Amino acid sequence: MRERYGAQIDWLAFEMHPELPQPKKPEMRPPLVPPVPSRAGLAFAAEGLDYVRPAVGLVSCNPAFQAVEYAKQFGAVDGLVERIYFAYWQQGQDISQTETLRRLAAGLIDDLDGLEAAIVEKRFADKIVPFDKPAHQAGVWHLPTFWIGNERYSEQPWRVLERAITSHTGVDFEAAEVYRSLDFPIAGAPKDRPYVFVNMVTTIDGKIITGERGQDVQDLGSKVDHATMRTIEMAADAVIIGAGSQRSSAKITYPSHLLRFVVTKSGNLLYDSRFFNDDREKAIVVCSEKAVVQDGIRTLRVGESEVDLRSAFSAIREEFGVQRLLVEGGSELNAQVLALELVDELFLTVAPKIKLGKDTPTYADGEPLSRENIQVYQLIQSKSVGDEVFMRYRRKVR
Numbered sequence: 001m002r003e004r005y006g007a008q009i010d011w012l013a014f015e016m017h018p019e020l021p022q023p024k025k026p027e028m029r030p031p032l033v034p035p036v037p038s039r040a041g042l043a044f045a046a047e048g049l050d051y052v053r054p055a056v057g058l059v060s061c062n063p064a065f066q067a068v069e070y071a072k073q074f075g076a077v078d079g080l081v082e083r084i085y086f087a088y089w090q091q092g093q094d095i096s097q098t099e100t101l102r103r104l105a106a107g108l109i110d111d112l113d114g115l116e117a118a119i120v121e122k123r124f125a126d127k128i129v130p131f132d133k134p135a136h137q138a139g140v141w142h143l144p145t146f147w148i149g150n151e152r153y154s155e156q157p158w159r160v161l162e163r164a165i166t167s168h169t170g171v172d173f174e175a176a177e178v179y180r181s182l183d184f185p186i187a188g189a190p191k192d193r194p195y196v197f198v199n200m201v202t203t204i205d206g207k208i209i210t211g212e213r214g215q216d217v218q219d220l221g222s223k224v225d226h227a228t229m230r231t232i233e234m235a236a237d238a239v240i241i242g243a244g245s246q247r248s249s250a251k252i253t254y255p256s257h258l259l260r261f262v263v264t265k266s267g268n269l270l271y272d273s274r275f276f277n278d279d280r281e282k283a284i285v286v287c288s289e290k291a292v293v294q295d296g297i298r299t300l301r302v303g304e305s306e307v308d309l310r311s312a313f314s315a316i317r318e319e320f321g322v323q324r325l326l327v328e329g330g331s332e333l334n335a336q337v338l339a340l341e342l343v344d345e346l347f348l349t350v351a352p353k354i355k356l357g358k359d360t361p362t363y364a365d366g367e368p369l370s371r372e373n374i375q376v377y378q379l380i381q382s383k384s385v386g387d388e389v390f391m392r393y394r395r396k397v398r
Contacts, residue, residue, distance in 0.1 A: 009078070011068055011072075011077055011081055012129070013061075013065035013068065013069070013127060013128040013129065014128075014129050014130075014131065014135045014138075014140050014143060014145075015061055015062060015065065015128050015129070015130045015131060039155065043155065043157070046157050054088055054089055054092050056088070056092045056093065056094045059088075059094055059095060059096040060096045061095065061096070062096075062122070062128065063095070063096050063097070063098060063101055063119045064084050064095045064096070064101060065124070065127075065128050066118050066119040066122060066123065066124050066128075067080065067084075067101045067104075067105060067115060067118070067119055068080060068081060068084070069118070069123075069124035069127050069128075070109070070114070070115050070118040070119075070123070070124070071105065071108065071109060071115075073187050074108075074109055074110075074185075074187040075183055075184065075185045075186055075187050076105075076108040076109055078183065079108045080104065080105055080108055080109070083104040083105075083108075084101075084104060087100065087104055098116050098119050098120065101115070101116075101119060102115065102116060139152055140152075140154075141154065142154035142155050143155075146161060146164075148161070148164045148165055148168050149164075149168040149256065151164065151168075168256075178224065178228045178231070178383050178385060178390045179228065179231055179232065179381065179390070179392065182231070182232065182235040184197070184235070184324055184344075184345070186323050186324065189323075189344060192313075192314045192317065192318075193310075193313040193314055193316070193317050193325075193342060194237070194238070194313065194316060194317045194322045194323055194324060194325035195323060195324050195325070195344050195345075196313070196325045196327060196337065196342050196343050196344050196345075197232075197236075197324075197325075197326055197327070197343070197344060197345035197346065197347060198326075198327040198328075198329075198334055198337070198338075198343055198345070198346050198347065199229060199232050199326060199327075199328060199346075199347035199348075200328070200329055200334065200347070200348060200349070200363050201220050201221040201225050201229075201348075201349040201350075201351055202220075202348065202349070202350060202351065202362065202363050203220070203350075203351055203353040203354055203355045204350060204351070204352065204353065204354055205354050205355060205356060206362045206363060207355035207356075207357065207360045207361065207362060208220070208329065208330065208331060208361050208362060208363060209355070209360065209361060210353070210355065213244070213248075213361065214244065214247065214248045215248060216248060216249060217248075220351055220353070221349055221351055221388070222351070222385075222386065222388055224385050224386070224388060225349045225351070225388060225390075228349065228390060229328075230255070232326060232347060233254060233255050233258060233326060234255055235324065236258060236324045236325065236326035237257075237258070237259065237321075237322045237323055237324045237325065238258055238259035238260070238261060238316065238320065238322040238324075238325050238326070239254060239258050239259075239260055239261070239325075239326045239327075239328055240260075240261040240262070240263065240286070240316075240325060240326070240327055240328070240333070241260075241261075241262055241263070241327075241328045241329060241330070241333065242262070242263050242264075242329060242330045242332055242333035243262060243263060243264035243265075243266075243268060243269055244330050244332070245328065245329050245330045245333075246262045246269055246270055246273070246275055247268075247269060247270045249273070249275070250270055250272075250273045250274070251273075251274055252273070252274060252275055253274055253278065254278075256279070258282065259282050259284065259320060259322060260275060260282055260283045260284065261284050261285075261286050261300070261312075261316065262275065262283075262284075262285055262286065263286045263287070263307055263309070263312070263333055264285060264286070264287050264291060264307075265287065265288050265291060265305070265306060265307055266287075266288075266290075266291055266292070267285070267287055267291035267292040267293045267294075269285065269293075269294075271294045271297070276297065280296065280297070280298075281298070283297065283298065284298045284299065284300055284320075285297055285298065285299045285300070286299075286300045286302065286307060286309075286312045287299055287300070287301055287302075287307060288301065288302075288303045288304060288305050288306055288307050289301050289303065289304050289305070290304070290305050300312060300315055300316070300319075302315065309336055309337060309340055309342065310340055310342065313325070313337075313342055327343070330361060331361035331362055331363065331364055331365040331366075332361075332365055332366060334363060334364040334365075335364040335365050335366025335367075336366060338364050338366075338375065339366060339367070339369070341375070343395060344394065344395050345392065345393060345394050345395065346377060346392070346393040347390075347391070347392050347393075348363065348390075348391045348392075348393070349388055349389070349390050349391075350388065350389045350391070351387075351388055352387035352388065375395065376395075376396045377393035377394060377395055377396060378393060378394050378395075378396050379391060379392070379393055380392050380393065380394050
């Protein structure tokens with residue numbers, strides 16, 4: 001789901017065998033009765049896969065769960081989960097053994113001694129829900145159970161889950177094949193702010209509007225760009241935009257899980273818009289102490305007369321629990337966060353168009369950096385679709 005749809009996935013541990021399983025008595029099958037496939041066998045068959053019962057038999061999954069929780073700190077959880085699944089289901093390895101988990105984590109996690117200590121100490125015991133009563137109270141009656149939006153899906157084939165994702169997001173994901181994997185190395189991000197990435201679409205000459213300032217720009221990027229924008233949004237915990245962008249986008253919508261922040265010095269915003277009215281609890285105004293904000297709107301006040309973005313980002317991390325923050329412009333907000341060196345990654349779509357104009361806003365305006373302070377980014381992903389080019393850059397810190 002992450003690779004194809006850019007979905008944000010959190011693996012939650014529900015332990016069906018809290019204690020080491022007792023040896024089972026061998027099944028006594030009456031003569032002439034053919035074997036009947038299990039539910040797992042039927043599920044594999046429905047997807048055209050061969051099912052082989054693991055030769056190692058039932059094992060305690062607690063050590064593997066501890067390892068996965070540890071891996072979450074380093075952005076390595078997907079790779080480790082995949083290795084654990086293959087090791088158990090296809091290779092019959094005993095995933096209850098610390099040595100096995102160390103071997104599987106090699107190359108994904110640097111501190112293997114730390115991994116082993118977490119397993120032995122059961123450091124993440126509070127993150128693991130045992131069957132059956134606690135799991136039932138959490139809404140888990142079968143494994144696996146998927147939460148997509150506010151709905152639960154248990155032991156469903158992929159086609160059902162795919163329809164649920166599409167229905168939940170309302171996006172044509174067939175067009176969003178640009179960024180197949182959007183893992184972010186949040187473990188390496190500064191502890192006082194979220195991992196921050198900017199996403200914008202520009203013309204070939206770097207402009208971010210097609211008409212006048214304040215007008216909608218839905219015609220700048222293609223359907224693929226719009227779907228890709230939604231893919232990136234799905235990978236974030238929150239989005240932040242400038243007041244000008246908010247005022248020019250009355251019908252703008254976001255995935256339902258996102259917190260929405262808008263930056264304004266004065267409080268001059270379009271309050272009668274979907275940004276605020278879709279879910280008022282998730283819309284927050286980042287403003288100065290002097291800003292006049294409409295009653296009933298949540299505010300984050302940082303700075304006396306000017307907005308202190310560094311303090312704002314720190315509060316967004318500490319007070320709101322945001323680990324991945326997406327910046328969606330406009331050019332002045334982009335310039336401010338770049339100048340303050342608060343950005344870790346840049347996403348850029350180049351549309352096959354020319355706008356021109358010496359006063360036309362670009363990806364980032366603001367005051368120029370000195371030659372000594374020029375920022376350097378590394379291209380980590382690039383793909384062309386039709387006449388558009390999609391690029392992803394990561395900051396190179398000197």
